[in-house]
Amino acid sequence: MELAEQIGGSVTDGLAYLGALAGLGGRAAYFTFVAPLRGRPLRLRQAVSQAMQVGVRALPILSLITFFIGLILALQSAYELRKLGAITFVASAVAISMTRELGPLITAIVVIGRSGSAFAAEIATMKVTEEIDALETMAIHPVDFLVTPKFLAMIIMLPCLTIWANSMGILGGALFGVTQAGFFFGRYIHASLDALFLRDIVTGLVKSVVFGMTITAVGCHEGLSTGAGAEEVGRSTTRAVVVSIFLVILVDLVFTTLFFFMGER
Amino acid sequence: MGPGEQPVQQQEAVISVRDLHVKYGEREILHGLSFDVLRGETLVILGGSGSGKSTLLRTLVGLERPSSGEIWLHGRNVTEISDAEMNEIRKGIGMSFQGGALFGSMTVGENVALPLREHTKLEEPTIEIMVRLKLDQVGLAGFENYVPAQLSGGMKKRAAVARALAMDPEILFFDEPSAGLDPIIAAGVDELILELKKAFHMTIVVVTHELASAFLIADRMVLMDKGNIVAMGSKEEMRSSTHPRVRQFLDRMPEPEILEEADYLEMLTEDHRRAGKATATKRGA
Numbered sequence: 147m148e149l150a151e152q153i154g155g156s157v158t159d160g161l162a163y164l165g166a167l168a169g170l171g172g173r174a175a176y177f178t179f180v181a182p183l184r185g186r187p188l189r190l191r192q193a194v195s196q197a198m199q200v201g202v203r204a205l206p207i208l209s210l211i212t213f214f215i216g217l218i219l220a221l222q223s224a225y226e227l228r229k230l231g232a233i234t235f236v237a238s239a240v241a242i243s244m245t246r247e248l249g250p251l252i253t254a255i256v257v258i259g260r261s262g263s264a265f266a267a268e269i270a271t272m273k274v275t276e277e278i279d280a281l282e283t284m285a286i287h288p289v290d291f292l293v294t295p296k297f298l299a300m301i302i303m304l305p306c307l308t309i310w311a312n313s314m315g316i317l318g319g320a321l322f323g324v325t326q327a328g329f330f331f332g333r334y335i336h337a338s339l340d341a342l343f344l345r346d347i348v349t350g351l352v353k354s355v356v357f358g359m360t361i362t363a364v365g366c367h368e369g370l371s372t373g374a375g376a377e378e379v380g381r382s383t384t385r386a387v388v389v390s391i392f393l394v395i396l397v398d399l400v401f402t403t404l405f406f407f408m409g410e411r
Numbered sequence: 412m413g414p415g416e417q418p419v420q421q422q423e424a425v426i427s428v429r430d431l432h433v434k435y436g437e438r439e440i441l442h443g444l445s446f447d448v449l450r451g452e453t454l455v456i457l458g459g460s461g462s463g464k465s466t467l468l469r470t471l472v473g474l475e476r477p478s479s480g481e482i483w484l485h486g487r488n489v490t491e492i493s494d495a496e497m498n499e500i501r502k503g504i505g506m507s508f509q510g511g512a513l514f515g516s517m518t519v520g521e522n523v524a525l526p527l528r529e530h531t532k533l534e535e536p537t538i539e540i541m542v543r544l545k546l547d548q549v550g551l552a553g554f555e556n557y558v559p560a561q562l563s564g565g566m567k568k569r570a571a572v573a574r575a576l577a578m579d580p581e582i583l584f585f586d587e588p589s590a591g592l593d594p595i596i597a598a599g600v601d602e603l604i605l606e607l608k609k610a611f612h613m614t615i616v617v618v619t620h621e622l623a624s625a626f627l628i629a630d631r632m633v634l635m636d637k638g639n640i641v642a643m644g645s646k647e648e649m650r651s652s653t654h655p656r657v658r659q660f661l662d663r664m665p666e667p668e669i670l671e672e673a674d675y676l677e678m679l680t681e682d683h684r685r686a687g688k689a690t691a692t693k694r695g696a
Contacts, residue, residue, distance in 0.1 A: 272514075280512035283472050283505075284526045284574075285498035 170289065170370075171363040174297040177290045192295035200261045200296075201303030205310065208256050212311040215248055216240055216318025224327065233327045237334050238341030240319030245342060246405075249312040250350045251398060254357040257304060258390045262365040265296055266386035269369025270379040278370070293366045297359070304358035305351045312350070349405045356401065357394050364390045423450045424483070425582060425614045426471065431480035433463075433470050440466045442638045443480065448582075453608055453615040455625045457660070458635035467635070468586055468618045472506050473497050485581070502530055505575030506584040510591075511567035513559040519546070519570045520555030526577045545573040548610075549603060565596035572603065583607065585617040589624050597624060604628050622661065634660060 182188045223239040269292060272278050281288050316338050323329040329337070368386040372378045424447035433441040440463045448454045458464040469475045471482060473489060482489050484500055492500075513522050523542045527533055533541070546552055549569040559567055568588060575583060588604065589597035601624050607613055608628075619625055625632060632649050634642045634657055641656045642649065649657060658664075 275510055275515075276508045276512040277514055279469075279474050280506070280508055280514075280574075282474060283501055284529070285501040286525070286529050 166371075167360075167363040167367055170293065170367050171297075171359055173289045174293045174362065174366075177287075177294040178298050181290070188298070189291070189295045193298040196295045196299035197303050199264075200257065200299050201307055204256060204260055204307060207260075208253060208307060208311055209314045211256060212244075212249065212252055212314040213318040213321075215252055216244060216315030217321055218318075219243055219248070219315070220319040220322035224322065234329075234337070236319065236323055236327055237329070237337035241316055241338035241341045242346060244315035244319075245312045245346045245350045247350075247398075247402070249315055250308045250354040250357060251394070253304065253307045253311045253354060254361065254394045255391065257300075257307065257358075258361055258387055258394065261300070262361045262390045263383050263387050265362065265365030266368040266372075267379060267383045269366055270372035270382040273370065273372050274374060274376065274379060288370065289366075293362065296366065297362045300358035300362045301355050304354045304361075308350060308354040309347075312347070345409070349401070353398060353401050356397050360393050360397055361390050364393060424448065425450050425485070426616070427481075427483040428471070429481040429483075431467075431470065431482065432478045433466055433475055434478040435466075439478070440638050441470070441477075444640050446633055446640060446643060448614060448616055449631075450614055451608075451612045452630040453604070453617065453628050455629035455632045456616065456618045456635060457620065457622075457625050457632055458618075459620060459660070461637075462635040463638040464618045464620075464635050465586060468584060468616070471616065472504060472584055473501065502526075502578055503580055504582045504584065505572075505578065505580035507568065507571045507575045507586065507588065509587045511559065511571040513567060513570055513574070515559055517558070518555060519551070519557050519559065519562070519573075522559070522570065523574045523577050526574070530578065541577070542573075545576050546570070548576065548607075549573045550599075563596075565592050565599060568592070568600055569603065572607075576607075580613070582614045582616065585615070585619075587619055588617060589619065589621050597621070601627050622663075636660075 177186075178188070219240045220236050223243075224233055224236050227233050227235050227239070269278070272292070278288050281291055316335070319338070320329070320331060320334045323334040324331050365386045368382040368389070372382040426448040428447070429445050431441055431444045432439060444467065446454075456464045456467060466475060470477055471484075477490055480490065485503060487496070487500060489497060489500060513519070514525070517525070520539075520542050523545050524538050527538045527541060531538075542555060543552065546554060549572050551566060551569050551573060554562070554566070554570070559570065562570060572583075585604065588600045592600065604615060604617065605628055608615055615628075617625075617628060626646055629646055631645055632643070633640055634649070636656055642652055642654050644652070649661065652658070652661075
């Protein structure tokens with residue numbers, strides 16, 4: 147009985163958590179898409195500064211990581227393809243796995259590490275120092291003021307970063323292609339693009355938008371639900387990272403399955 | 412007076428609290444408080460740590476939801492209204508938090524300008540002038556471009572007051588205005604509260620445990636203990652009160668020590684005995 151009780155408890159807790167995330171995401175979406183139509187100006191200045199923080203400042207580290215990932219993918223696929231004498235397929239293998247899967251995923255994980263954690267820490271600190279309470283007593287909605295600019299920045303910047311990550315991954319693959327598989331650089335890029343369908347790129351971008359929403363919702367929710375004291379800020383930040391990674395992988399699984407069966411038809 | 416009807420008063424009450432109960436989870440913090448704050452007066456809510464005075468203040472400004480009871484603010488029972496209506500009422504109140512609660516990512520000027528930018532359609536130059544005016548009122552003229560981290564504790568409090576004043580509120584709430592300040596700076600903050608009252612005839616509610624400050628700024632006082640109001644009245648009434656709890660607080664006497672051996676033993680073993688009884692009943696059942 148106790149086991150069943152515990153499982154039941156965890157499931158309801160999990161569902162309640164997802165419900166809270168959906169509530170927060172929904173409210174942020176309302177302030178982003180609906181409220182501006184009702185004469186409430188969008189916080190563009192804050193959104194742009196968030197976009198700088200989330201997107202532009204992530205470029206160096208993201209470029210380096212995805213370049214390496216591309217190179218690793220090329221090495222790993224060449225290991226098998228070489229046996230079949232099909233080493234020229236390295237280009238398409240790298241291009242497809244980058245755009246469909248690893249580009250969006252690696253981007254999301256880098257963004258979780260840089261920005262998801264920062265959202266949680268920033269909002270949790272504001273909560274501890276009563277700044278969130280101060281917003282409320284000034285009749286300013288904390289979600290509108292704090293979460294909306296982050297939400298907007300994330301759903302715009304994550305697809306952009308993903309496209310960049312895809313290109314860097316293909317470049318990484320090209321390094322192997324040119325030095326080890328006898329490609330000319332132009333020929334490798336051509337082969338990569340030939341292998342890709344618009345569908346591959348679009349599915350990756352759709353995923354990245356959902357990842358952006360998930361990361362913002364989890365980071366901000368953890369920040370807003372933090373307890374009292376500096377220790378709690380650290381705990382919220384850790385939880386934001388762990389939960390974000392888990393949910394991003396889960397969302398990835400759901401969408402990949404969906405796209406798999408949609409592609410079959 | 413029937414329930415849901417605003418209490419009638421000889422002198423106009425700006426805030427009326429009736430039978431207010433507040434719970435955190437299962438634990439009840441405030442056990443049925445009733446009092447009024449009259450227009451233009453400074454009411455000081457005194458009490459030790461854990462007396463529930465901060466919870467009371469947070470409930471008055473709508474940061475905590477009461478489990479039952481009524482709070483009348485500007486003639487509306489705020490325990491029954493929607494968030495949107497509450498936000499309209501909040502535009503008419505200002506709150507100065509214990510640590511200031513200034514936004515660290517903004518300058519002092521931007522902090523003070525925030526409510527104006529959010530809630531009014533004033534032109535930017537007008538807002539700048541308003542900000543300078545508010546900062547001047549709290550003695551911080553020329554500090555617009557500092558960030559909160561560059562200010563001392565007393566200056567942060569003043570800046571927070573300037574932000575609370577931005578919308579020209581009718582009621583101003585202070586949470587521990589002198590906490591964490593040295594006596595001279597704290598006296599300066601008290602002086603500021605007196606000046607605000609004199610200049611704008613504001614209704615001011617202050618929560619504090621500082622006796623000297625309380626007797627300096629208060630018109631009337633409320634003494635709280637363990638979630639109840641122990642005594643209420645003017646400064647003179649409080650000074651001459653013979654209520655043991657009031658005397659203890661005003662004379663700064665420590666909690667009486669338990670001298671009887673048996674009582675002491677009982678205190679130490681209380682929860683164990685209770686737990687023992689509980690298991691005994693469980694076993695019996």
